[in-house]
Amino acid sequence: MYNAFFGFTRSPFNMSPDPAFLFRSEQHEEALANLIYGVQSRKGFIVLSGEVGTGKTTMLECLRDFLNAQQIAFASLFNSRLTVEQFFEMVSYDLDLQCNRLSKTEVLLALNSMLLERANAGRTTVLIVDEAHNLEWDVLEEIRLLGNLENRKGKLLQIVLAGQQELDGKLEAPEFRQLKQRIALRCVLRAFRPQETQAYVNSRMTRAGLGNQTALSPELIDEIHLRSQGIPRLINAICDNLLLTAFAMETRTATLEMLDEVSADMRLDYPRPRQSRERTCSDQTPAPLDAPSQAD
């Protein structure tokens, strides 16, 4: 809506995990390098975990681009709320297995021979599961068993599990001790640090066609960092709303007042800086003298 007004050629703060907007922060760069290395060197299990909205699906999209470019076969499950039957049906569909896709036994036989054939020809096959923290235990167990398939040169199927931090907890369960031992690589994504948020916002705006942007000042981006707590998805949502508000007010520079309005609309919950907490406290009935200070 505001693209032409600011001079963007495309929307800078879309919510989709689009690799075209990839910001290669150190941790994202490292995670992607690990995913690619793990898959290429047939490490077996690779786990990518992290807080909500930190870029896990974006990393998987980049990995899929890489696999497509290298013509590496993969099955990719983005909805992990599946029954065992649905799981095998989807894997066979993605890998184009020629068998009765509704029969687990047939799928397993076809998958086994496909994996062996590919491994013998020196080719890699990958299974990617996003939102893996939602996997049912029995599906996770099937995945564990698929991870056991190997020949003398290594694992036949490279398995990437991505999910929120509950995934790490799930893999701690006693019945998955063996799977946990077999995780060859682990990558964790965390929230951005303040400088990363600055670079992230500017990178997205540059990729959307506006280098050297002046719509969001460095001070305002610092405030956005605080209110989003460095979570990329929240940064996108705040910046998008902020640019929309500026556009509605016919100005090309967003202000702190606009950010306050956007934060209130979005019901953002963030740690208030000391000054504003003190201001809020002084608006209320004074605390007894021996009460601990709220600002500490």
Ligand SMILES: Nc1ncnc2c1ncn2[C@@H]1O[C@H](COP(=O)(O)OP(=O)(O)OP(=O)(O)O)[C@@H](O)[C@H]1O
């Ligand atoms: N490194 C990055 N470069 C560009 N955009 C990013 C990056 N990391 C995250 N984002 C953006 O943040 C938003 C959330 O990313 P994504 O959906 O990948 O997070 P997620 O970790 O999969 O979230 P969830 O836990 O909800 O599944 C998306 O709009 C995505 O484009």
Ligand SMILES: [Mg+2]
């Ligand atoms: Mg995701």
